Amino acid sequence: MEVKLNLISKERLEKMSTMEKLRMILDEVKSGKIVVLESGLTPEEEAKLIEMTMLEIDHENFVGIEVESYPQKTSSLFGKLLGKKGGRLMVIGPANRLKTLEKREDIIEALIRG
């Protein structure tokens, strides 16, 4: 079976509000796609995404999500001054398709089922 992959650029993400991003992610993931975000979510957005996921689990077709990301780098003073925010690369998929094999500080190994 085929698996669709959506790669979303940083530019695109920066134009979206939190709710737009989370809605887009959940809609894609619920339709079986894997979403790759060039610049990931903030910790608060991640928590919100988990909340929304919990509300939408139906115990039949959708049992939740699997998320792969790296911890936030401790932001430098310079970065703070520039008002930079937003996380690092992030991959989100339906829990029954995307499975984490191994996660380390600097490398993530995952499996995608068709």
Add this chain to the structure above:
Amino acid sequence: MSIVLKIKRSFSSLFKLFRRKNKLRIGIYGPPNAGKTTLANRILLDWVGDVMGSVSEVPHETRRAKLREGVKIEANGKTITIDIVDTPGLATKIDFHEFLRYGLSEEEAKRRAKEATEGVIEAIKWLDDLDGVILVMDSTEDPFTQVNITIVGNIEARKLPLIIVANKIDLPNASPARIKSAFPQHTVVPISALKGLNMDTFYRVLAEKFG
């Protein structure tokens, strides 16, 4: 922003400041099965003489947050009084099939799964009402999970004091060192909540961090 809203905001932050001074509300967080309730029970047993809630090898045993107020703990020659919130285990997925393996009927498993999703939401909501967090991890498992990363990120963003507990060190394959190297910027205390190992150190760190 309207004046009314502004006043309301400054009042609520004043209120928070006030509460912070008098009451310390500490949340116990972590993935399902890490031993959060076992730790809460251990703390209550040591200082109050009763228990917080039921413990089980079946994940998502705690599905409603539980608050216990005014727990007095003595360490380092001082006494701190804290409110403890035992929260439901956080997860990004909940599949009722997993519960069938523990012998639950399909109906029970589905109900447990539904309640578990509500519990996760409740646990996340509690994050906004806390003065500190104890994050419990199972030392026999890989600490680099998304749930742990998300919890740590949220605690850092909210600037809350954090203690990471490396639980289950009584088990032969436990590796608290792996947790330390995964979160080097945070305090990690290896314990066994079940056997009561290293609890003195835990209480000392608790008094230092939150006192």
